[in-house]
Amino acid sequence: MKLRANLVIGGTLFALAVLVGVLAPWLAHTDPVLDANLMNAEEPPSWTWWFGTDDQGRDIYSRVVYGARVSLTVGIVSQLINSVIGVALGLSAGYWGGWWDDVVNALTNVMLAIPSLIFALAIMAVLGPGLTSLLIALGLTNWSFTCRIARASALSLRNQGYVQAATVLGYGDLRIMMTQLLPNMLGPIVVIGTLGMGSAVLSEAALSFLGLGVRPPFPSWGSMLSDARDQITTAPWLSVFPGLAIFLTVLGLNLLGDGLRDILDPHSRSRRT
């Protein structure tokens, strides 16, 4: 079997990011928040300070390592919320149709019409900054694509013989949705979810950059970028490394999503055989 480059590279990058986040206390050289020492301020990358230090003398490497926790938590949790909302609405709308479908469609159209980052900004403004509000804001604003996909899949699946057979065999609506429809639409949902995680990581960075994300001094990649923007000419390593971390994580997630689509999409599968 041919090795799928995008799947392997994407999976490796994502796994690496997760591993770094999980193992942060062991990987970091110093405490990302407490070990500030003005004697070491603005050191360029070296053997001692792998990624250099910031203007308070904190180790950038350690902060990037800990920052993975925030970015990945936000990426994974908020996308899970999005997927659950999107699947619940889209699946039920596609299966039941009627007025409920109209309501969900209208809601989806509204969501698609509002730029999701602006909407998330508004929610953050109400809830105040912090990790929990970040999860809620990003979890509530990005479900429309999942919803569309789930609805379209449900529409086509509900006419499948086995779904009708299940009706005839006395399955209730909920049981049909859970056992017949959901497992059969999981492929595209997982793909969309993976890609959505990438964009959630970016949104977290953007919101943190705007000062609405995780509260300083705790590091997140976005807030590190934000802090670094004044020194981009004098101390470029402050922005390069968190930027690289975001870039590699999102790239990994997107490649992973592509790779999964290649595997899970029945069309590309039949092309292969």
Add this chain to the structure above:
Amino acid sequence: MTGAPLIEVEDLRIDLDDGERRVAAAEGISFRIDRGETFGLVGESGCGKSITALALIGLLRPPLSIGAGMIRFDGREIQHLSAAAQRDLRGNRIAMIFQEPMTALNPVSPVGRQIAEMFVLHKGNSWREAHQLAVEALASVRVPAPERRVNDYPHQLSGGMRQRVMIAIALACGPDLLIADEPTTALDVTVQAEIIELMRNLCAERGTAILMISHDLGLVANVCRRVAVMYAGRIVEERGSADIFRTPSHPYTQGLVDSLPRLGSRAALGRSRLKEIAGVVPAITNFPDGCRFNPRCAHATDICRSVAPTADLLEAGGLVRCHHHA
């Protein structure tokens, strides 16, 4: 056991409502099936046989609906049952198997689980018990190595095996009535015979009545004790299946019987043309007045073109809707 029929359909009319007007897709449908009996419904595509079956299990969906008439299953009128009570009948007391064993099984679920689900759903078994029962159910439909096959996915099984699994699912809860809608149309002829044999034996063992729906008069007459022939939304003749071949009474049935190729006949040997019924089935929105078969009928007279025939009882048993029946 009382003499009450298992299912009784009286003067059923099924409406098709396309938003502008309402037409009867089937009307005047009456028949009864006793416990353990085998009954066949034969007709061309679009004659209303499949929607009649859907009406029996309470699954007509818009634009189709029951316009009039009554369906009584085991003494209870199906239309007046709650949705939950109807659902409880389906799969449990009335089961159905479909034409396409390729698509009627969930592709992402092992077949054993799909059988087991019936026991969990209708009999309240635990998954562990249900799994064991599923193995037994697979064994009862003569699937070899059932304890291995339960874990197979549908795509790992052949068409015949899948139809066996469908039968196992349908008969899992020991239903009183099995509706088989063209159960073997998608299968090879040799497999077809095996499946029919299996279905008939299992139902006979368990006292399950069969309502078999098909366009194949020969197949239905082979399985069923009584046969009803439908044409353009009406039952035109209902007879014992031996009689219907020997002395078809309605011109349409005669046409059907004559159009069957017989081994060794002149037509099968290529010496004469196989008989056909002239003309085409009328569209549902454009049924002719009177007897609906009159434009294609060789014996049609004025009365056929104006008055719909009523069901006449035949001396030999059965009934027919024709002004000029033999």
